[in-house]
Amino acid sequence: MGVKKRISGCVATANAVKLADVDVICSYPIRPYTGIMSELARMVADGELDAEFVHGEGEHGQLSVVYGASAAGARTFTGSSGVGVTYAMEVYSPISGERLPVQMAIADRTLDPPGDFGSEQTDALCCRDQGWIQGWAATPQEALDNTLMYYRIGEDPRVLLPQYACQDGYFVSHILGEVDIPDAAQVKEFLPPYKNHHVLDPRKPQIIGAQMEPKMGPGMQYQRYLAIEGARKVIEEVHEEFGQIFGRKYAPWVEEFMTDDAEVAIFMQGGHSTTCKTVVKRLRNLGEKVGLVRLRTFRPFPTEQVREALSKFKAVGVVDNSVNFGISGGAGVLLTEARTALYGLGDKVSTVGFVGGLGGEMITHEEFYKMFQILKEVAKAGKAERQSYWLPYEL
Amino acid sequence: MIPLEKIPFAGTVPSPQTENEGMITGNWRTRRPILDVDKCTDCRICWISCPDSCINVSDTAPLTFNLKYCKGCGICNEVCPVGAISLVPELDFED
Numbered sequence: 001m002g003v004k005k006r007i008s009g010c011v012a013t014a015n016a017v018k019l020a021d022v023d024v025i026c027s028y029p030i031r032p033y034t035g036i037m038s039e040l041a042r043m044v045a046d047g048e049l050d051a052e053f054v055h056g057e058g059e060h061g062q063l064s065v066v067y068g069a070s071a072a073g074a075r076t077f078t079g080s081s082g083v084g085v086t087y088a089m090e091v092y093s094p095i096s097g098e099r100l101p102v103q104m105a106i107a108d109r110t111l112d113p114p115g116d117f118g119s120e121q122t123d124a125l126c127c128r129d130q131g132w133i134q135g136w137a138a139t140p141q142e143a144l145d146n147t148l149m150y151y152r153i154g155e156d157p158r159v160l161l162p163q164y165a166c167q168d169g170y171f172v173s174h175i176l177g178e179v180d181i182p183d184a185a186q187v188k189e190f191l192p193p194y195k196n197h198h199v200l201d202p203r204k205p206q207i208i209g210a211q212m213e214p215k216m217g218p219g220m221q222y223q224r225y226l227a228i229e230g231a232r233k234v235i236e237e238v239h240e241e242f243g244q245i246f247g248r249k250y251a252p253w254v255e256e257f258m259t260d261d262a263e264v265a266i267f268m269q270g271g272h273s274t275t276c277k278t279v280v281k282r283l284r285n286l287g288e289k290v291g292l293v294r295l296r297t298f299r300p301f302p303t304e305q306v307r308e309a310l311s312k313f314k315a316v317g318v319v320d321n322s323v324n325f326g327i328s329g330g331a332g333v334l335l336t337e338a339r340t341a342l343y344g345l346g347d348k349v350s351t352v353g354f355v356g357g358l359g360g361e362m363i364t365h366e367e368f369y370k371m372f373q374i375l376k377e378v379a380k381a382g383k384a385e386r387q388s389y390w391l392p393y394e395l
Numbered sequence: 396m397i398p399l400e401k402i403p404f405a406g407t408v409p410s411p412q413t414e415n416e417g418m419i420t421g422n423w424r425t426r427r428p429i430l431d432v433d434k435c436t437d438c439r440i441c442w443i444s445c446p447d448s449c450i451n452v453s454d455t456a457p458l459t460f461n462l463k464y465c466k467g468c469g470i471c472n473e474v475c476p477v478g479a480i481s482l483v484p485e486l487d488f489e490d
Binding site: 098215220223 | 396397398399401402404405406407408409410412
């Protein structure tokens with residue numbers, strides 16, 4: 001079943017949104033995610049998708065529109081990149097706190113300055129604490145599949161949380177890949193209609209997002225914490241179900257590549273991992289015991305599963321494709337999260353942070369070779385002399 | 396500590412169908428809306444625009460203002476297409 005096409009991550013996402021039979025879409029142009037909206041606009045205009053296509057006045061407007069639409073019972077879709085993502089910052093917490101399962105596609109892009117269209121995960125990572133489900137797709141196929149899985153996860157009555165379906169700008173959003181587009185019948189089986197506990201209805205007035213006194217604060221926040229923690233089980237179930245219906249079984253938390261007897265490994269998320277896989281394969285051909293652990297779900301962060309995956313190695317290089325100036329460890333977010341996951345294991349696993357691919361540059365094969373070289377030395381010495389490297393200047 | 400069961404789902408609560416005695420806002424007013432009944436066309440634009448639902452409409456009597464809650468924002472005065480509502484300083488009244 002399904003149709004095989006060679007399409008970009010943007011077009012793949014648009015196809016998934018069409019299959020999910022979304023009710024309200026709110027657009028605002030910004031590269032590189034804008035490819036999703038132009039494809040969706042064409043689909044709506046050609047009658048392929050029956051949805052309200054609203055032009056937002058800006059990214060803050062986009063999120064506000066889907067916020068209201070979701071509260072009125074619609075399945076919604078929006079997206080952005082770079083500074084667009086940060087412009088809408090105010091609205092993210094209200095949406096997750098009011099348990100509205102909006103989906104936002106983020107084709108990541110560096111934040112200004114300068115006005116660089118290139119990809120960097122910084123924009124989406126800025127939103128990591130907002131209480132949304134989040135993860136990166138490394139291929140157009142994964143972008144399509146994640147979109148469908150995230151609607152299913154987010155709309156599950158045990159979860160009811162919004163989701164950021166992220167993909168690397170250009171590397172995933174614009175470069176073509178083989179995509180198996182499922183047929184509508186399969187998606188209908190997988191994704192039931194959206195139903196919430198609270199729906200704005202003039203016949204039954206309610207206040208969604210009421211003003212509250214501080215004494216309600218701890219309980220409100222705890223409720224949301226329980227929701228995102230409860231999502232873990234749902235994420236696993238949905239991945240299992242997806243595999244059964246569509247024939248593609250993704251690891252819900254981490255994808256391990258050639259890690260079986262690896263002594264050192266790279267830990268990262270997103271499209272640059274594809275480059276890393278090539279290097280891992282070549283090093284393996286040369287007899288080097290290396291591997292890659294690719295993180296598939298970033299929020300909720302799979303602490304236990306990452307700990308289990310990374311504790312096998314003597315040294316782990318964590319690659320951060322983002323800028324997190326002044327952060328503990330001197331590299332990026334993924335390094336701090338990986339280290340927290342490994343807390344308690346003492347010196348058993350040495351970790352080194354590499355900040356790479358900034359500004360939308362590729363992380364080259366040569367850079368990966370050098371990283372593995374450093375990790376080999378760290379494994380031999382039993383500890384890392386240096387905590388972090390900013391590529392390409394410090395490699 | 397408020398027990399978790401008492402925290403409404405996502406903070407969603409039913410709209411108060413009646414007045415909320417816990418938050419009386421009428422004493423915030425510095426200007427009071429006054430209706431000129433002869434000018435009023437009963438278009439009800441003021442009723443729908445009032446952010447505090449402080450305008451009472453009926454099919455039989457002229458509209459009245461809920462002075463217990465009216466904050467005196469003046470939106471009714473701004474939107475009235477015939478200028479039937481004017482804002483008079485609160486200090487001009489005895490009550």
